[in-house]
Amino acid sequence: MVRRCSYCDEEGHTLKGCRELKAYNKLQASLPTPDVVHIGHPLKLGHAQPYLCATKKVRWPNKLWHDNKFTDSLPICEECLEVYSATTGKQLKSI
Numbered sequence: 001m002v003r004r005c006s007y008c009d010e011e012g013h014t015l016k017g018c019r020e021l022k023a024y025n026k027l028q029a030s031l032p033t034p035d036v037v038h039i040g041h042p043l044k045l046g047h048a049q050p051y052l053c054a055t056k057k058v059r060w061p062n063k064l065w066h067d068n069k070f071t072d073s074l075p076i077c078e079e080c081l082e083v084y085s086a087t088t089g090k091q092l093k094s095i
């Protein structure tokens, strides 16, 4: 049987020797830990910005993104909240 990497699906190496996986892990480890959650733009408005405030798209480390306890513990971006209440007239409570 041919050895095939279960990450990149290339033959000749396994997960342990995968360069792509190593590069991915390195990138993930280099991402800063987010300290705030931004409110995403509703898609129907067709905005090019990712968030209500002017912040550029933030890359989250995958393991934190899927960690609900962590995301729930973060405050919501003040600017995003302001824009939200200004455009919808509704108040969204900060955590």
Ligand SMILES: [Zn+2]
Pocket: 005, 006, 007, 008, 009, 010, 013, 014, 015, 017, 018, 019, 020, 021
């Ligand atoms: Zn591989």
Ligand SMILES: [Zn+2]
Pocket: 037, 038, 039, 051, 052, 053, 054, 055, 077, 078, 079, 080
């Ligand atoms: Zn924001």
